[in-house]
Amino acid sequence: MSEQSTQTVADVKQGLERVGYLADEPAALVSYLAQELGKPVLVEGPAGVGKTELAKAISRATDRPLIRLQCYEGLDEAKALYEWNYRKQLLRIQATDEDSWDDIFAEDFLLSRPLLAAIASSEPVVLLIDEIDKTDQEFEAMLLEVLSDFQISIPELGVIEARTHPIVVLTSNNSRELTEALKRRCLYLWLDYPEIEREMEIVRLHAPEIDERLARRLVEVVHMVRQLDLKKPPSIAESIDWARALLLLGADDLDSSVFARTMSIIVKHRTDIDLVAERVGVQLGGPPGLEAEAAG
Amino acid sequence: MTEALPPHLAPRIASFCERLRDEGVAVGTSELLDAFAALERVPWGDRADFREALAATLAKSQEDRRVFELLFERFFFRAAEAEALGREIREDRRYDGGDRLDLDELREAIRQAIAEGTDGEMSDAARLAIAAFGRRGEGSGVVGVDVQRIRRTLGLQAGQREAGDEPALDREQIQAFERHLRRELERALIERTETLPPSRPLAELDRALPTRPTQDLAAVHRAVAQLKRRLATLGHEQRGRKRAATVDMRRTMRASLETGGVPLRLRYRQQRPRRPEIYVLCDVSTSVTSASVFFLSVLHALHDSFRKLRSFVFIERISEVTEVFERERDFRAASEKISREGGVADVSGYTDYGRVWLEFFDEISDDLGPRSTVIVLGDARTNGREPHAEVFARLSERAGRTFWLNPEPRLYWNYGDSVMAAYERHCDAAFECWTTKHLERFVDVIAGAAPVAD
Missing domain, CATH: 3.40.50.410 (von Willebrand factor, type A domain)
Structure with a gap:
């Protein structure tokens, strides 16, 4: 940040691509700005569009270690920031004279949790705060200090400031509105399911042996499935899994029988399976062989 | 690495933020500063980068983003305009000699475009229609009136003419075409008067629930x-x-074993939803x-x-x-x-x-x-x-x-x-x-x- 870097948006995009993440323009631009401006990024979007993956890719592309804080309901300071190691403190009190127990509030007795670890780290890191929408508002408020000033105040110890500037990525499935205060401190990126072309590139990047025609067919089917109102639409990772499964099975076309057998890789709810079988399965053309001949 | 922001652009962006605020997007000073900081680092001449940089710093939810898109389109019209003008030259050649087309031929061309329904063709058709009717001196100058007048003259009605060989148009297609018409008319109006049209209050029009069956289901x-x-x-x-509602005695006592029987940490009974x-x-x-x-x-x-x-x-x-x-x-x-x-x-x-x-x-x-x-x-x-x-x-x-x-x-x-x-x-x-x-x-x-x- 402080050092005037010479990289451009295109560099960032290439960097991400090198580590296996095909970012679209907005994603590349925001990752670039995050590094340049030193601001946290809030990434929102449906489940399975690669929000978490983006953070991991940034960490790989910039060669910074990734520190991950997985949020869940009921997550509190003790698990996110720091905790006093009270067992050790008790032992210290018992082991020494009674008037010297003042120094039990020292860094030795501090158990650092992800946020403190990221702030106190001596090398620059990428901090991923995953699924921030799962926590409650109080927790969000607590994050504000970390996100805007990159510091943590510990009442007994004072303020711990960041030695290096971490890149912070927050992800949210958008299951509840985040507070204005938090949003204000972040850059915002909305990730959505990729276009057919991009998803095809992604699939082929991760399953390179797959035939181009099959990959296109597969992605088209996945897009068709996403059009339906499902409980859980298939994610990008699932299309990749599916591509790999098809490779393993040695399938060279996606007809209705192959689809019926492997559908469970992308659709994971009973009601969804019924719906998909009914709507998509039928469209896929019947007996294997006919289509292969036509294509061949 | 990138050129500095041209001086006239800064106040323009500030007033853009003003407009966003009017539409209920929470844009604070810090957002504005972020936007400027971001624009210092991306080439502002690149339309996509410019837009994304602004969006990333100003619009912080999907809903905000929607408002942002609508306003951006309207506010930084000139840039879009230049691009469209460039495209128009090429497109006009497709329908050669717009004024010599007689009405029926035009009608068919437009019906065709609507039925096929690609965005580009539809806005071509809209421009063509406006040009044709403009020449016949039927423009009233009021966008809404003109849209309806053109639609009527073209005889576009949903589901009609199923006897003929043309495909019947459904209501959504016609609405899409009307949107294009409106856009093109607004564009022409801006060119003529060199001012932006009075802002329709987005807040009410675009965000309220649909009140008429004709409004599209997407909003719902x-x-x-x-x-x-x-x-x-x-x-x-x-x-x-409500987590901290009542103390769960049993679990508190159990937890106190860890600290030698002293209940240091209280356990609470969970609230059943x-x-x-x-x-x-x-x-x-x-x-x-x-x-x-x-x-x-x-x-x-x-x-x-x-x-x-x-x-x-x-x-x-x-x-x-x-x-x-x-x-x-x-x-x-x-x-x-x-x-x-x-x-x-x-x-x-x-x-x-x-x-x-x-x-x-x-x-x-x-x-x-x-x-x-x-x-x-x-x-x-x-x-x-x-x-x-x-x-x-x-x-x-x-x-x-x-x-x-x-x-x-x-x-x-x-x-x-x-x-x-x-x-x-x-x-x-x-x-x-x-x-x-x-x-x-x-x-x-x-x-x-x-x-x-x-």
Whole structure:
């Protein structure tokens, strides 16, 4: 940040691509700005569009270690920031004279949790705060200090400031509105399911042996499935899994029988399976062989 | 690395933020500063980068982003304009000699473009139509009037001419074409007057619930998707807030063993979220056509979120549609099925609330208990028939809670044949419900929050 870097948006995009993440323009631009401006990024979007993956890719592309804080309901300071190691403190009190127990509030007795670890780290890191929408508002408020000033105040110890500037990525499935205060401190990126072309590139990047025609067919089917109102639409990772499964099975076309057998890789709810079988399965053309001949 | 922002652009961006604020997007000074900082680092000359940099720093939710797109389009019109002009040269060649085309030929070309429905062709067609009619001196200068005039002259009507060999156009296609017309007309107007058109208040036009059946379903779905999301987490949020309700003695004692019997850490009893049994009654008569499309999709969303939910639709009679919603995941299919199989209209097709209460009471009253919540969606317009408010009163006595959602603004309640007051007395709360905001407030209430007064 402080050092005037010479990289451009295109560099960032290439960097991400090198580590296996095909970012679209907005994603590349925001990752670039995050590094340049030193601001946290809030990434929102449906489940399975690669929000978490983006953070991991940034960490790989910039060669910074990734520190991950997985949020869940009921997550509190003790698990996110720091905790006093009270067992050790008790032992210290018992082991020494009674008037010297003042120094039990020292860094030795501090158990650092992800946020403190990221702030106190001596090398620059990428901090991923995953699924921030799962926590409650109080927790969000607590994050504000970390996100805007990159510091943590510990009442007994004072303020711990960041030695290096971490890149912070927050992800949210958008299951509840985040507070204005938090949003204000972040850059915002909305990730959505990729276009057919991009998803095809992604699939082929991760399953390179797959035939181009099959990959296109597969992605088209996945897009068709996403059009339906499902409980859980298939994610990008699932299309990749599916591509790999098809490779393993040695399938060279996606007809209705192959689809019926492997559908469970992308659709994971009973009601969804019924719906998909009914709507998509039928469209896929019947007996294997006919289509292969036509294509061949 | 990148050139500095040209000086005239800075105030322009600041006033863009001003406009965003007017539309209810929370843009603070810090956002504005971020935007400038970001623009120092991306080439502002690149339209896509410029736009994305602004979006990333100014629009911080999907809803904000939508407003942002609409405003950006309008505000930084010039850039778009230059691009369009560049394209137009190429496109005009496709329809060679626009003024020599006679009307019929033009009509066919436009119908073709609409039927094929690609965006580019449609805006070509719109431009062509405007050019042709502009030359005949029919422009009135008022965008809305011109759009309708052009549409009429072209004889574009949904579903008509099925006898001919041309494909019939559906309403959505024509609406899309009208949007293009409007856009092109606005563009022309801006070119002529060199000022931006007076801003339509986006807040009302684009964000309110659809009030006419012609408005597209997409708006409804957006609202419902939002609702779904909120419903999905409401239970959690409530639990989060009330976590510190009562101390769980047993677990506290158990936890105290760790610290030698001293209860250093209190354990709390978890609050069980309320699991309401919900009965929803939805008016689907013509007086609420537009609203009922919306309500039906709300019902559909509710089915995903509440396990114990029974839905009914009524006009003159009442009919249970719970199964339809459970079987059918696709909203369109569900609503078609209901209108086909519901069997709720008798003779006149006018709502008969009194009869509906009687039937509902007969059928269901034994199941109602203190845990049940009854929600009625309707305008309480009885068409002059007996309202049977006393039956409704008995219903609401049996049920734990009764709510009424009325798609009309509160101002119109009790005017004409609306007997809202007679029913409202027996409800725990009655809500006007014609924007997403209203709906959200209502959802808060049924999920357990205390009913709020306006």
